[in-house]
Amino acid sequence: MDGVKRPETRADLVQIKDPFNQTVRCYRVQGTDIYFPPFPNLDERLKQFPDIHARNDDILVCGYPKCGTHWIWEVVSMIVQGEASYSPAIKESVMMEAVSNASLDAQPSPRALNTHVSPDYIPSDFINRRCKIVYLLRNPKDMLVSMYNHTFNLLPFYGYEGTWAGYFELFMEGRVDYGDWFRYVRDWENLIDARPDLPIHVLYYEDMKKDPLAQIRKLAEFLGKGENLELYRGIMDKCSFKNMKQAKASCDDEVEKADWREGKPMMYRKGEVGDWKNWFTVSQNERLEDKLKRELASSKLRFTYVL
Numbered sequence: 470m471d472g473v474k475r476p477e478t479r480a481d482l483v484q485i486k487d488p489f490n491q492t493v494r495c496y497r498v499q500g501t502d503i504y505f506p507p508f509p510n511l512d513e514r515l516k517q518f519p520d521i522h523a524r525n526d527d528i529l530v531c532g533y534p535k536c537g538t539h540w541i542w543e544v545v546s547m548i549v550q551g552e553a554s555y556s557p558a559i560k561e562s563v564m565m566e567a568v569s570n571a572s573l574d575a576q577p578s579p580r581a582l583n584t585h586v587s588p589d590y591i592p593s594d595f596i597n598r599r600c601k602i603v604y605l606l607r608n609p610k611d612m613l614v615s616m617y618n619h620t621f622n623l624l625p626f627y628g629y630e631g632t633w634a635g636y637f638e639l640f641m642e643g644r645v646d647y648g649d650w651f652r653y654v655r656d657w658e659n660l661i662d663a664r665p666d667l668p669i670h671v672l673y674y675e676d677m678k679k680d681p682l683a684q685i686r687k688l689a690e691f692l693g694k695g696e697n698l699e700l701y702r703g704i705m706d707k708c709s710f711k712n713m714k715q716a717k718a719s720c721d722d723e724v725e726k727a728d729w730r731e732g733k734p735m736m737y738r739k740g741e742v743g744d745w746k747n748w749f750t751v752s753q754n755e756r757l758e759d760k761l762k763r764e765l766a767s768s769k770l771r772f773t774y775v776l
């Protein structure tokens with residue numbers, strides 16, 4: 470993490486096969502079980518990735534996919550701008566693994582960037598400069614349901630025609646975008662424990678759903694902003710699921726319409742806590758619970774599954 474050890478960045482485009490012979494297109498980092506989405510030229514992109522230049526006032530919104538990145542990136546952008554109005558840019562335009570270093574360099578300061586990479590892939594300049602990091606977590610059951618829907622509905626992108634049952638198995642084996650979720654959350658927790666000097670603000674999706682105003686105030690404080698209840702109430706309102714779905718879907722999703730099944734974007738799907746109950750079988754739930762107990766035995770993470 471101190472700029473000494475660089476993560477492996479050579480990657481190949483592969484097809485991951487689920488137990489029912491349905492395949493997901495993705496990149497696999499050579500010699501590892503880390504996967505990336507099939508972004509155009511991701512193999513070339515990854516080589517440049519460790520050399521992204523950070524700035525002292527950068528803010529990184531980090532988290533495993535489908536934990537509410539679009540939501541919190543918008544909230545962070547509004548707090549930084551001091552205005553409850555939607556960013557004219559889309560979250561994908563500052564997604565570090567999906568765009569070029571030159572395009573990130575061209576962004577004006579202060580930048581709110583975002584990424585799903587695990588801590589060892591965060592470019593060392595951000596760590597050395599102690600840039601502020603907002604780390605997102607969501608209960609793994611809702612996150613997994615969201616991820617299946619994402620992968621299934623981005624048909625032209627992933628080419629996946631599989632079922633929930635098939636994707637569930639891929640997830641349990643860690644053969645999904647960004648690799649094994651259990652390892653991912655352990656790695657972040659280890660970094661937070663090992664480096665208390667790094668400014669990392671942990672934000673749970675379920676806490677945001679339960680009391681968005683309280684969470685926005687905490688986030689603003691972390692970002693060094695003073696109390697401004699009128700602004701924070703405005704941000705809460707603009708960033709409610711209903712309002713964001715209506716306002717952002719027309720600009721965010723429009724850009725990437727061709728990537729979606731039947732051209733119908735679904736980035737803003739349900740935005741709920743507890744949708745997993747509509748998808749998990751009793752046996753899948755037991756298996757995930759067992760794995761959570763085993764893999765996160767020493768973790769302090771506590772997830773909320775219903776509100």
Ligand code: A3P
Pocket residue numbers: 533534535536537538539540611614615616618708709710711713714736737738739740741744
């Ligand atoms: P669901 O698929 O469960 O609806 P990400 O932005 O990291 O890809 O996460 C996407 C998930 O966050 C989706 O979950 C999406 O609906 C949800 N989401 C997006 N905006 C939201 C908002 N304003 N409030 C609550 N959830 C939101």
